[in-house]
Amino acid sequence: MVSLDLLANAVVAGILLGGFYAAVSLGVSIAFGLLDVVNIAHPVFVILGSYAVYVTNTAFGLDPIVAGIVFTPVFYGIGVVVYRIYYVSFEKKGQESLRGLVFFFGVLFIVEVGLTLKYGVDYRLVEAQYIGESLRFGPVGIALRLLVPCVVAVLLTLVLYLYLAKTFVGRAIKAVSQDSLALRLMGADPVKVKDVAFGIAIATASLAGALLIMIGPVEPSMNREYIGRVFAVAVLGGMGSIGGTFLAAVIIGVAESLTSTFFGPSWAVAVSFGVLLLALAVRPAGLFGS
Amino acid sequence: MAVYSYPPDTAGMVLAAHEVGLRPKMFGGGMVGLQFASLLTKLGPKLNGIVNYDFWVPEPTLRFPGIEDFLQRYQAKASSAGVDPLGHYLPPWAYAYLQVLGQAIEATKSLDQQIVADYIRKAEFDTIVGKVRFGSNGEWLQSRVLQVQFQGIETTDIEQFKQPGKRVVLYPEKFKSGTLIYPYSKAKIQ
Structure with a gap:
């Protein structure tokens, strides 16, 4: 007999976890879904964001969310530089498929090893007054270290959605994903538009890193756990759909939480790929893909 | 729990x-x-x-003899080396392992592994984590x-x-x- 209290708690925890997964996956949704850049190094930038937040939280007591926001311009800059190197070295020459993938693998290992050399392999946590506190609604408990990241992820999703839908540059990013030749015929430079888009994608990693280290301790090699999951979310959401990414993340979060609660945490890691395989079989374009 | x-x-x-x-x-x-x-x-x-x-x-x-001195030297270098700044968990035992090996080599005046190992099984050692002696199964004689x-x-x-x-x-x-x-x-x- 399944306990209804346990079921309710598992579903709520899954929704909150899904919100966090959305924040981690939005950057991949932009880079992979809209720009066709297979940035498998995205999770390592999330870890880099976690360490940036850890350093400022430990040294100055800065709130993790504030620190995550403060670092977004820096990460935007890193994103622009990384994309420029990728473009000049691979995309421009039409070698992006395999060599580009290897390039991002290289970036992943360089950042990971760099963090290990600087900070070691100890697990790092941050402090904030709301970490370790919770709200109770009858039998359902909501940990603030999960609720805060979920709320921030919803806001991040909303901001990105409105930016891409309503602003000139946002529409240009969508245009480059739909028909970059047509964009060039309009006199716009697709590479510059991709610079901005990739910069935004990496900037989201700063905030996602802040959310990650609020939820639990972080160490450099942890990024690899997220590679499969973020791509599963981006594909399930429907390549480049911001709303779809959020919904897909929540679906995977709830599925993982239910699996973890009722069948054991060992099975939870198989969930994202299971859901992805199912989606590809039934609806290959993803939930919101066309 | x-x-x-x-x-x-x-x-x-x-x-x-x-x-x-x-x-x-x-x-x-x-x-x-x-x-x-x-x-x-x-x-x-x-x-x-x-x-x-x-x-x-x-x-x-x-507080065994030598532990304070060891921790003082360890903690002075720990931050710049990027390792655990306290050093209470594993470093004292890592140091003690080498103290055991060093004392065994000095006592036997040998580098022959068999001779050194036989000595380690029988003798008692003074280390920064106290007196160490091994049991017949190779584990610590008394759990620590x-x-x-x-x-x-x-x-x-x-x-x-x-x-x-x-x-x-x-x-x-x-x-x-x-x-x-x-x-x-x-x-x-x-």
Whole structure:
């Protein structure tokens, strides 16, 4: 007999976890879904964001969310530089498929090893007054270290959605994903538009890193756990759909939480790929893909 | 409630115990991570009441000759080397392993592995973690895995973990340095 209290708690925890997964996956949704850049190094930038937040939280007591926001311009800059190197070295020459993938693998290992050399392999946590506190609604408990990241992820999703839908540059990013030749015929430079888009994608990693280290301790090699999951979310959401990414993340979060609660945490890691395989079989374009 | 976990889950379990208001009679056991500074200095007062394993803590019963000098030299270099700034968990034992090997080589005046190994099985060694002697099965003659209880932790400051009374030894009896606060909830609020 399944306990209804346990079921309710598992579903709520899954929704909150899904919100966090959305924040981690939005950057991949932009880079992979809209720009066709297979940035498998995205999770390592999330870890880099976690360490940036850890350093400022430990040294100055800065709130993790504030620190995550403060670092977004820096990460935007890193994103622009990384994309420029990728473009000049691979995309421009039409070698992006395999060599580009290897390039991002290289970036992943360089950042990971760099963090290990600087900070070691100890697990790092941050402090904030709301970490370790919770709200109770009858039998359902909501940990603030999960609720805060979920709320921030919803806001991040909303901001990105409105930016891409309503602003000139946002529409240009969508245009480059739909028909970059047509964009060039309009006199716009697709590479510059991709610079901005990739910069935004990496900037989201700063905030996602802040959310990650609020939820639990972080160490450099942890990024690899997220590679499969973020791509599963981006594909399930429907390549480049911001709303779809959020919904897909929540679906995977709830599925993982239910699996973890009722069948054991060992099975939870198989969930994202299971859901992805199912989606590809039934609806290959993803939930919101066309 | 016994928990056996690696560092990410250890931090998660300690935070979750506070989030759900867990009130078991005892809490802890084999949680990896509650021995080194990076988690201790973030979990702070949330550690109070937990009974967990450890290998060395700065209690009066474990102040063996040489340990203070070793920790002073280790801690001076730890920050720049990017390793655990406390160095209580594994470094004393790592140093003691080499003390055992060094004393065995000096006593036997040999580098022959068989001769050195035979000597190590029979002799008693003076190390910075106390006297070490091995049993017939190659393990320590008497188990030296400690069970300690976190008590009276009020902040996340690292300096407090260098003082006695914060991780009180409950077991083995020989090294006992304080009394178990029972149940868990009683130590949690102190």
